[in-house]
Amino acid sequence: MDHLTIGNIKIDIVRKDIKNIHLAVYPPTGRVRIAAPLQVNDDAIRLFAISKLGWIKRRQLNFKEQEIIPPREYKYRESLYFQGKRYLLNIIEADAPPKVVLKNKTYIDLYVRPETPTAKRHKIMNEWYRVQLKRQIPELIEKWEKKLNVKLNNWQVKQMKTKWGSCNIRKKIIWLNLELAKKPVNCLEYIIVHEMIHVLERHHNDKFFHHMKTNLPNWKQMKKELNKFPVSHAEWSY
Numbered sequence: 012m013d014h015l016t017i018g019n020i021k022i023d024i025v026r027k028d029i030k031n032i033h034l035a036v037y038p039p040t041g042r043v044r045i046a047a048p049l050q051v052n053d054d055a056i057r058l059f060a061i062s063k064l065g066w067i068k069r070r071q072l073n074f075k076e077q078e079i080i081p082p083r084e085y086k087y088r089e090s091l092y093f094q095g096k097r098y099l100l101n102i103i104e105a106d107a108p109p110k111v112v113l114k115n116k117t118y119i120d121l122y123v124r125p126e127t128p129t130a131k132r133h134k135i136m137n138e139w140y141r142v143q144l145k146r147q148i149p150e151l152i153e154k155w156e157k158k159l160n161v162k163l164n165n166w167q168v169k170q171m172k173t174k175w176g177s178c179n180i181r182k183k184i185i186w187l188n189l190e191l192a193k194k195p196v197n198c199l200e201y202i203i204v205h206e207m208i209h210v211l212e213r214h215h216n217d218k219f220f221h222h223m224k225t226n227l228p229n230w231k232q233m234k235k236e237l238n239k240f241p242v243s244h245a246e247w248s249y
């Protein structure tokens with residue numbers, strides 16, 4: 012069985028040498044995929060899928076509600092987000108090393124050599140986003156290390172396709188999605204707190220959400236804010 016259909020929902024099934032069934036809904040189209048251990052039979056997968064139907068539908072609705080914006084071309088007057096605010100892109104061609112400059116709280120000036128291809132512009136912008144995001148993070152981690160009484164060994168920024176952050180609990184390292192550079196700072200903080208709480212509790216259980224609630228009472232609102240912002244095709248493809 013490589014897929015199953017329940018009502019109008021089609022689910023891709025992948026069998027793997029893993030311990031637990033894993034369910035995921037992917038943006039932007041809401042494709043559903045179940046990865047199942049080799050020894051789990053088709054009926055068990057079907058029952059599992061049925062028990063998660065409400066969750067699957069909510070996730071799919073969530074993606075539908077998000078505004079889908081076309082792939083970036085890095086052209087003059089294109090909209091770019093930085094720290095939750097929309098900017099307009101200015102392309103300034105100059106025979107000098109590339110750079111990015113914020114201007115008048117309205118423009119992102121991208122200085123590039125003439126005829127710089129889109130992929131290269133994308134790379135320059137992402138490097139700039141990375142530098143900016145890396146500047147925001149240490150202060151927030153320091154603040155939450157004290158509040159949560161958790162000490163991280165390291166943190167990293169990485170381009171991720173379907174996750175805002177992740178945590179290696181044993182090594183006490185967190186990874187933050189480069190896309191967070193485009194989001195409001197409270198969204199970045201929410202992800203940092205979420206990943207740091209994983210050091211205290213691996214699973215999304217009552218204990219985990221108790222930590223969330225006591226430390227960041229309005230975390231649900233931040234989560235909503237994070238997911239309502241536009242998702243771009245180019246960055247969230249699968």
Ligand SMILES: [Zn+2]
Pocket residue numbers: 205209215
């Ligand atoms: Zn988590």
